[in-house]
Amino acid sequence: MTIDRKQAPEFRAIDNINLLRPAHQALDNGCNVFCFNSGDQELVRIEWIFANQRYNPEKPLLNVAVNTMLTEGTNNMTQAQISDKVDFYGAFLQVDYGYDNSLVTLYSLNKHLQHTLPVIKDILTDSIFPEKELATYIRNQQQKLQVSLQKNDFVARRAFNKALYGDTAYGLGADADTFKTLKRDDMLAHFKQMYQPSNCTIIISGKIEPQILELITDTFDKSWTNPDIKPDATQPEIKPSTEHFYFTEKPDALQSAIRMGLPVINRTHPDFPALQVLNTVLGGYFGSRLMANIREDKGYTYGIGSGMSSLKHAGAMFIATEVGADVCKAAIAEIEKEINLLKSDLIPEEELSLVRNYMLGSLLGSLENVFSHADKFKNLYFAGLDYDYYDRYVETVKTISAERLKELANVYLDFDGFYKVIVGKY
Incomplete structure (x- = not known):
């Protein structure tokens, strides 16, 4: 077989994801x-x-x-x-x-x-x-x-x-x-x-x-019995702090750790897949806007990213990085700038297409064996969801518009309401 290295391999869009069901x-x-x-x-x-x-x-x-x-x-x-x-x-x-x-x-x-x-x-x-x-x-x-x-x-x-x-x-x-x-x-x-x-x-x-x-x-059936005491998996009500800014000074620090974000929806909310797309654009992969700006352009950090956590009783969107202590304020200003751009400007189609392909490819790549399929099931089962969640996820990633993402940014990304934590110098 002869390989023409001047010609890129054939590219084909992902139509659907087939998951094993238990x-x-x-x-x-x-x-x-x-x-x-x-x-x-x-x-x-x-x-x-x-x-x-x-x-x-x-x-x-x-x-x-x-x-x-x-x-x-x-x-x-x-x-x-x-x-x-x-x-x-x-x-x-x-x-x-x-x-x-x-x-x-x-x-x-x-x-x-x-x-x-x-x-x-x-x-x-x-x-x-x-x-x-x-x-x-x-x-x-x-x-x-x-x-x-x-x-x-x-x-x-x-x-x-x-x-x-x-x-x-x-x-x-x-x-x-x-x-x-x-x-x-x-x-x-x-x-x-x-x-x-x-x-x-x-x-x-x-x-x-x-x-x-x-x-x-x-x-694990007949010889494993339940005691008289009943399990209690209920949890206390979550009460976020009224204070939104936290600074721990370390005078000798060469780097400052920054962690900021806010409570948002979890996987059970219909907007969750769409918000994952927005998060990926912002800081969810190596080619994200935060990486391009704060690492590649400004050189403030080796790495920065944003993520979403989906827990049974809560959800959050967060940004995390460590930057040079002398550029901490500048880095925060650039983070705010990138968030505000998502709220004011439409994401170009070329960038959105790249994010779509990355997210679908990541999902497909994560299903490498039967254990991976079981892991995907756990995400659904313990959140009370069915397999149509992944159908909606794939459809959302493939079809969501720049207009819808801008709308979501204005609903969920309130920088003034972010909890901001800095450890080091500020």
Whole structure:
């Protein structure tokens, strides 16, 4: 085959995105199981996803600490024994905490599930949070926090979240003393309330043979029961701060961290896909306006970007960067200029076409395997949405006009109403 390198490869627009849809099974104990059966490799990923319990300001770290310490030991196995058994069978086990949900994830070869699943079952039903490991966890987290607080971007992110989300899990900014509130008895009670089948969703993806599904359901159905205490996934009302400007001075700083933005809609709102297009134009990819201006033209920073966060009970649009301390005010002025241009001028069709292709290409590129399809499903399921969301997303990206984007900018991008956080010099 001869390749003519003077001729660009054929370009074809993306017509639609085909997403795998799961099979669903409800277990008798109230746990929902979703299966994405695809692929030739004898491998599965199984996720046990639990809704975080109601945030308690007096004991704010329970959700994250309990999930993080699930693998630190049970009545039957120590932390070392758990790790050794998982490693012996070539499996991979991890725990992840999110603002709304906490996950336990297992990657395992199909032939070894009979040995690896009992480990997960033991963790989810009999974790004991040993005092020695808890003391080590507290000490390690305090040390990590001490290091992180030296980083301007970390301090700015914490202050920004606190301003937007107040005294909730979204706005939590722990200090060293906060970790001292962790007590083993509280963690055991929290564990019993949260890690029960009625509060769990299991998502299985990979090559799911009938005997594999039978093994999983048998392990996590009849012998896994709900305690008398009911889970409580409600959350306190979010009350954003009345103060919109925060400055933490660091006289010796060479760079200033800037984080600014405001509460907006989340994924459940009809305008969300359109606002994602606007965000991409502003700062959502390497060729964005913020990058072109503040990095490429002005040279104030190595990188700047904007993003959107969609949480169960909130949403936000934000801009984040670190700039030379001597150009902090100038950088903020340029950010304001770019936002105001979106509100006053129409986006040229050539630029909008580039953004469309980037966004559709990114969506298509993110669906590289069956695990990726399961991840897209999680975005929908836990937001209470259906697959038509992605149909609307694709249609919006392909057809939205410059006039509509200008209208959205005037509705959502009020620079005077932005929460602005600066750490360093100003």
